Amino acid sequence: xxILVMKFGGTSVATLDRIRRAAKRVGREVANGHDVIxxxxxxxxxxxxxxxxxxxxxxxxxxxxxDAVVSSGENVTAGLMAxxxxxxxxxxxxxxxxxxxxxxxxxxAAARIEEIPTANILKKFGEGMKVAVIAGFQGISPxxxxxxxGRGGSDTSAVAFAAAFEAVRCDIYxxxxxxxxxxxxxxxxxxxxDRIAFEEMLELASLGAKVLQTRSVELxxxxxxxxxxxxxxxxxSDDAGTLVCAEEDIVESNVVAGVAFSRDEAKMTLQGVAxxxxxxxxxxxxxxxxxxxVDMIVQNISDGGTTDMTFSCPINEVKRAEKAMAxxxxxxxxxxxxxxxxxxxxxxSIVGIGMRSHAGVAxxxxxxxxxxxxxxxxxxxxxxxxxxxxxxxYLELAVQALHDAFGLDRAA
Amino acid sequence: xxILVMKFGGTSVATLDRIRRAAKRVGREVANGHDVIxxxxxxxxxxxxxxxxxxxxxxxxxxxxxDAVVSSGENVTAGLMAxxxxxxxxxxxxxxxxxxxxxxxxxxAAARIEEIPTANILKKFGEGMKVAVIAGFQGISPxxxxxxxGRGGSDTSAVAFAAAFEAVRCDIYxxxxxxxxxxxxxxxxxxxxDRIAFEEMLELASLGAKVLQTRSVELxxxxxxxxxxxxxxxxxSDDAGTLVCAEEDIVESNVVAGVAFSRDEAKMTLQGVAxxxxxxxxxxxxxxxxxxxVDMIVQNISDGGTTDMTFSCPINEVKRAEKAMAxxxxxxxxxxxxxxxxxxxxxxSIVGIGMRSHAGVAxxxxxxxxxxxxxxxxxxxxxxxxxxxxxxxYLELAVQALHDAFGLDRAA
Numbered sequence: 114x115x116i117l118v119m120k121f122g123g124t125s126v127a128t129l130d131r132i133r134r135a136a137k138r139v140g141r142e143v144a145n146g147h148d149v150i151x152x153x154x155x156x157x158x159x160x161x162x163x164x165x166x167x168x169x170x171x172x173x174x175x176x177x178x179x180d181a182v183v184s185s186g187e188n189v190t191a192g193l194m195a196x197x198x199x200x201x202x203x204x205x206x207x208x209x210x211x212x213x214x215x216x217x218x219x220x221x222a223a224a225r226i227e228e229i230p231t232a233n234i235l236k237k238f239g240e241g242m243k244v245a246v247i248a249g250f251q252g253i254s255p256x257x258x259x260x261x262x263g264r265g266g267s268d269t270s271a272v273a274f275a276a277a278f279e280a281v282r283c284d285i286y287x288x289x290x291x292x293x294x295x296x297x298x299x300x301x302x303x304x305x306x307d308r309i310a311f312e313e314m315l316e317l318a319s320l321g322a323k324v325l326q327t328r329s330v331e332l333x334x335x336x337x338x339x340x341x342x343x344x345x346x347x348x349x350s351d352d353a354g355t356l357v358c359a360e361e362d363i364v365e366s367n368v369v370a371g372v373a374f375s376r377d378e379a380k381m382t383l384q385g386v387a388x389x390x391x392x393x394x395x396x397x398x399x400x401x402x403x404x405x406x407v408d409m410i411v412q413n414i415s416d417g418g419t420t421d422m423t424f425s426c427p428i429n430e431v432k433r434a435e436k437a438m439a440x441x442x443x444x445x446x447x448x449x450x451x452x453x454x455x456x457x458x459x460x461x462s463i464v465g466i467g468m469r470s471h472a473g474v475a476x477x478x479x480x481x482x483x484x485x486x487x488x489x490x491x492x493x494x495x496x497x498x499x500x501x502x503x504x505x506x507y508l509e510l511a512v513q514a515l516h517d518a519f520g521l522d523r524a525a
Numbered sequence: 526x527x528i529l530v531m532k533f534g535g536t537s538v539a540t541l542d543r544i545r546r547a548a549k550r551v552g553r554e555v556a557n558g559h560d561v562i563x564x565x566x567x568x569x570x571x572x573x574x575x576x577x578x579x580x581x582x583x584x585x586x587x588x589x590x591x592d593a594v595v596s597s598g599e600n601v602t603a604g605l606m607a608x609x610x611x612x613x614x615x616x617x618x619x620x621x622x623x624x625x626x627x628x629x630x631x632x633x634a635a636a637r638i639e640e641i642p643t644a645n646i647l648k649k650f651g652e653g654m655k656v657a658v659i660a661g662f663q664g665i666s667p668x669x670x671x672x673x674x675g676r677g678g679s680d681t682s683a684v685a686f687a688a689a690f691e692a693v694r695c696d697i698y699x700x701x702x703x704x705x706x707x708x709x710x711x712x713x714x715x716x717x718x719d720r721i722a723f724e725e726m727l728e729l730a731s732l733g734a735k736v737l738q739t740r741s742v743e744l745x746x747x748x749x750x751x752x753x754x755x756x757x758x759x760x761x762s763d764d765a766g767t768l769v770c771a772e773e774d775i776v777e778s779n780v781v782a783g784v785a786f787s788r789d790e791a792k793m794t795l796q797g798v799a800x801x802x803x804x805x806x807x808x809x810x811x812x813x814x815x816x817x818x819v820d821m822i823v824q825n826i827s828d829g830g831t832t833d834m835t836f837s838c839p840i841n842e843v844k845r846a847e848k849a850m851a852x853x854x855x856x857x858x859x860x861x862x863x864x865x866x867x868x869x870x871x872x873x874s875i876v877g878i879g880m881r882s883h884a885g886v887a888x889x890x891x892x893x894x895x896x897x898x899x900x901x902x903x904x905x906x907x908x909x910x911x912x913x914x915x916x917x918x919y920l921e922l923a924v925q926a927l928h929d930a931f932g933l934d935r936a937a
Contacts (some may be wrong), residue, residue, distance in 0.1 A: 129581055163601060169541055171608040178611070181619050182604035185597040189575060192594035196583040199590070207593050211623065212669060257624060 116238075117147040118280045120249065120271035123157035124288040125345035126190045129197075135286065135345055136197040139244055143203055148238045150278060152249040152271040153194050155186025160250075160264075176221035180251075180261045184210070187248035187267070195246045205244035206237070210251035210259065215270065217252035217260045224252060224260035226269065226332075229277040247274065265326030272329045276336035283333065283340050284354075285325065290344035291355035292317070292324055294521040295372040300513045302522040306370065310360045313370045314340075316464040316498045325357075333357060360466055368467030368474060369519040372512050375460045378408070379428045380490060380502055383438065385450025388420040395447045396422060396438070403437035405430045408460075409493045409502060419450075423491060425502055428456055458490060459508045462500040463515055475499045481518040487511055528650075529559040530695040532661065532683035535569035537698050537757035538602045541609075547698065547757055548609040551656055555615055560650045562690060564661040564683040565606050567598025572662075572676075588633035592663070592673045596622070599660035599679070607658045617656035618649070622663035622671065627682070629664035629672045636664060636672035638681065638744075641689035659686065677738030684741045688748035695745065695752050696766075697737065702756035703767035704729065704736055706933040707784040712925045714934040718782065722772045725782045726752075728876040728910045737769075745769065772878055780879030780886060781931040784924050787872045790820070791840045792902060792914055795850065797862030800832040807859045808834060808850075815849035817842045820872075821905045821914060831862075835903060837914055840868050870902060871920045874912040875927055887911045893930040899923055 119142065121135045135151075142149050154160075163183045167174050191207040198205035213234070217224035234245045249267025252260045262269050268285060275283035290305060292314065297303040309317075311334035318327040324342055333340045339362075343354025356362075386392060393412070400407055405426050413421040426434055431454050441447045468474045478499050482489060487510065491502040503511055516522065531554065533547045554561050566572075575595045579586050603619040610617035625646070629636035646657045661679025664672045674681050680697060687695035702717060704726065709715040721729075723746035730739045736754055745752045751774075755766025768774075798804060805824070812819055817838050825833040838846055843866050853859045880886045890911050894901060899922065903914040915923055928934065 129578060132582070166541060166601070166605055167608060170544070170605050171612045174608055175611055175618075178604040178608045178619055181621065182601050182608075185600040188597040188600070189578070189594050192590045193578055193582050196579060196586055196590045196594075199587055200583045206587075207590055209593065209671070259621070 115147055116150060116278045116280045117142050118150045118152065118271050118275040118278070118283040120152040120267060120283065120285045121154065121194075121345060122267065122285070122287045123154040123160070125286045126153055126155075126194070127157035129193065131345070132190065132193055132197050136194060136201060138286070138345065139198060140201050140203055143243045147281070149244045150234070150274050150280070151194060151244055151246045152267055152274060153187060153190040153246065154249050154267040155190055159186035159189075177258050180221050180259050184248070184251040184259050184261050187250050191246045191248040195244075198244050198246070203244055204242045205246055206242060207246040207248065208234070209248045211253040213247065215252035215273070217254060217262070219254040219256060219258075219260070221254070221258070221260055223263045224254065226252060226262070226273045229273055231277055234278075263326070263328070265329075268326040268329035269332060272332045272336075272338050272340065275338040276332065280338070283338050285340065285342045286345035287324065287342060288344065288346065289324060289342070290347055290353070291342050292357070292371070294370070295512055295516055296374070299374075299509055300516050302513075302516055304522055304524070306355050307524075308356045308358060308363050308366070309370055310363055310366075310466045311357060312360070312466055312497055313464050314357045316462070316495070317371055317373050330357065334359075365525040366467060367465060367519065367521060367525045368471045369463045369465040369521065370467075371464050372515045372519075372521065373462045373464060374508055374512055376505060376508065377428045378425050378458050378460045378502060379431045380423060380425050380455040380458045381431070381434055382453045382455070383422040383449045383451075384453065385419045386422050387448050388418055392447070393422075395441070397424075399437045399441045399446065400426075400434055403433050405434045405437060409491045409500065411491050425458070425460070425491060431456060455490075457505050458502050459505040460500055460502055461508065461511045461515065462498055463519065464498045466497050468497050468499075477518060478515060481514050482511060485510055485514050527559055528562060528690045528692045529554050530562045530564065530683050530687040530690070530692045532564040532679060532695065532697045533566065533606075533757060534679065534697070534699045535566040535572070536700040538565055538567075538606070539569040541605065543757070544602065544605055544609050548606060548613060550698070550757065551610060552613055552615055555655045559693070561656045562646070562686050562692070563606060563656055563658045564679055564686060565599060565602040565658065566661050566679045567602055571598035571601070589670050592633050592671050596660070596663040596671050596673050599662050603658050603660040607656075610656050610658070615656055616654045617658055618654060619658040619660070620646070621660045623665040625659065627664035627685070629666060629674070631666040631668060631670075631672070633666070633670070633672055635675045636666065638664060638674070638685045641685055643689055646690075675738070675740070677741075680738040680741035681744060684744045684748075684750050684752065687750040688744065692750070695750050697752065697754045698757035699736065699754060700756065700758065701736060701754070702759055702765070703754050704769070704783070706782070707924055707928055708786070711786075711921055712928050714925075714928055716934055716936070718767050719936075720768045720770060720775045720778075721782055722775055722778075722878045723769060724772070724878055724909055725876050726769045728874070728907070729783055729785050742769065746771075777937040778879060779877060779931065779933060779937045780883045781875045781877035781933065782879075783876050784927045784931075784933065785874045785876060786920055786924055788917060788920065789840045790837050790870050790872045790914065791843045792835060792837050792867040792870045793843070793846055794865045794867070795834040795861045795863075796865065797831045798834050799860050800830055804859070805834075807853070809836075811849045811853045811858065812838075812846055815845050817846045817849060821903045821912065823903050837870070837872070837903060843868060867902075869917050870914050871917040872912055872914055873920065873923045873927065874910055875931065876910045878909050880909050880911075889930060890927060893926050894923060897922055897926050
């Protein structure tokens with residue numbers, strides 16, 4: 114018995130007709146001999162509507178009630194998918210998160226999966242059931258309350274089921290046909306990747322490529338779940354989409370796999386900060402407490418006992434960051450001359466596991482940007498990524514130039 | 526500690542604003558010193574939408590999946606009501622049917638309540654919670670699947686909670702302000718009743734007065750739950766609405782409490798049926814198996830070994846009844862000369878516990894109809910009810926004449 118996990122996102126189950134199309138894909142995999150676990154999202158727009166209801170009702174909502182409300186869209190699609198499969202004479206039934214039970218932590222609205230018992234569903238497969246349809250995104254806390262896994266959490270549900278059931282693969286059906294070297298709206302030379310390593314996908318996901326929830330990629334990497342991203346709107350074929358897999362399953366690859374970017378960045382500079390041991394903690398502690406997601410950090414060379422500290426954060430957290438710094442200054446925890454926010458920046462990154470074994474990748478990136486006359490404001494690097502903060506007006510130019518420079522329009 | 530059950534129907538929770546208005550009523554009862562159990566329906570229209578999805582997906586649907594889908598609307602309103610109460614600083618939380626757990630039979634889509642454990646919710650009341658919000662209409666089967674109680678089932682949820690928690694009263698908030706002597710759209714003389722006996726309400730409910738689900742009234746009668754029907758769109762007062770209660774709590778009442786009617790009736794006559802022992806069973810067995818809800822039955826006097834058998838059923842079951850009879854004839858189970866369906870009829874009934882002790886009520890009804898020139902086609906009676914089938918064109922005239930004849934525009 115080989116188990117395949119198939120996940121259908123909101124646009125893939127947006128109407129009864131689309132649910133039927135998705136069910137046909139499931140039917141073909143059943144005909145291929147698989148027992149299938151289908152994970153469904155809510156119909157497109159449904160979860161947003163429910164979140165809107167909650168936020169309008171109670172701006173500082175009780176996350177337990179939020180979860181009870183926003184998880185209900187998945188119950189609808191799970192039942193409808195099971196019914197559609199039954200109409201096709203495929204033995205199927207639905208499970209809601211608490212029925213599996215998909216046990217999570219009690220961190221409501223952002224719960225983490227603790228355990229997925231398999232016995233119950235395996236027993237049904239043994240009795241002739243061909244498809245288990247699971248309401249994605251939702252679980253149950255040790256206290257017996259409904260939890261959700263955060264927006265995009267159905268991806269994580271799917272990978273967790275694939276890991277628990279040792280599935281041959283986890284197919285994520287979405288409205289794009291795979292992972293691209295960069296956003297095709299920025300350059301027509303963007304190319305769909307046949308394969309990408311978990312580490313690369315992780316960097317791309319957290320850098321703003323919205324194909325997969327970041328946590329689902331982490332989980333797939335940890336349990337070595339073969340993850341395939343493909344479109345529910347195109348014809349099926351065995352090599353469709355992009356396979357997200359372990360590095361060793363990729364024979365040839367470009368040094369750089371993709372160029373990612375994010376427009377929602379702001380650059381904040383604390384000027385004239387007293388340069389003393391512990392100053393970084395004194396600044397970034399209060400920011401973290403205020404819920405500011407600091408990304409890049411640069412400390413300038415100290416000059417006469419004071420320094421400038423620059424960091425980036427999402428643009429919608431600027432106000433919160435300013436308040437946290439003003440409060441810390443008022444409380445005497447830190448001292449600085451001024452705080453300058455630059456909201457006209459963006460982040461552009463190159464990602465690739467090939468960087469580990471190739472020197473000069475960062476240098477080539479900087480050279481390429483210099484040749485285009487683009488000034489770099491902040492740089493950060495990791496083992497497989499180089500990110501720069503630049504003026505937002507250069508975003509398209511930078512992405513196109515880097516895409517060309519690293520030859521991403523051609524396969525390795 | 527006195528527990529009050531308050532149930533809000535779909536129109537009473539149709540928008541976030543209406544949920545707030547309902548929550549204010551709950552808040553006033555909390556201020557009055559009650560611990561409150563709130564039962565909510567889905568937002569108006571939501572359950573119909575979900576039922577439509579299921580029927581379009583699978584005309585002969587698996588009722589287990591139907592229940593999983595159509596129960597989800599109540600989860601949304603339960604969470605939103607809890608959040609609204611919390612915003613008003615009233616300690617509240619929501620429970621879905623399976624969380625209580627409200628245990629039912631496995632008769633999906635029409636399940637009956639088996640048990641409502643109270644310990645969990647009572648413990649929360651003991652800890653300071655003021656309102657338990659319950660998703661109505663839904664429960665859980667012994668197999669752990671979601672069940673629903675049939676359309677209008679939230680009324681039954683409410684009464685069952687009131688019985689289990691020995692509530693002081695069960696207030697059903699709806700879009701009408703109480704139970705009337707007849708439909709005010711038929712005669713402006715229709716009068717709201719302050720009190721009505723369970724038995725009378727039961728007859729009125731099953732006769733087409735759509736204020737309460739029939740089963741909820743049965744349950745209230747069995748457990749002597751004081752049931753109040755009142756409008757969520759009018760100002761609160763202690764004597765608002767109609768109290769449905771035991772006969773002994775009604776001091777004075779009219780002989781006839783109300784005039785009910787139903788337009789959705791058809792009269793079917795099987796002509797030339799061989800009159801032999803067991804013929805009734807041979808006819809009504811197949812009809813029951815075909816899901817035809819036979820209401821009134823009249824067997825004409827036998828004439829030369831054959832007889833005419835007349836029965837009434839809902840108008841949308843005529844086709845099914847015709848097929849069942851044709852099949853039974855083809856199978857040789859029964860024989861008859863012809864089957865005539867009259868779909869231009871209606872049923873008018875008078876209901877009142879006073880009939881038990883007053884002779885001549887039926888005679889007065891027949892006299893009144895005769896005086897208006899209305900021909901009676903079929904009659905049935907019970908201890909507290911007389912029903913007649915008449916031509917549909919006389920419906921308004923019959924209701925108005927009976928309302929006048931029994932003095933229903935005046936309180937006893």
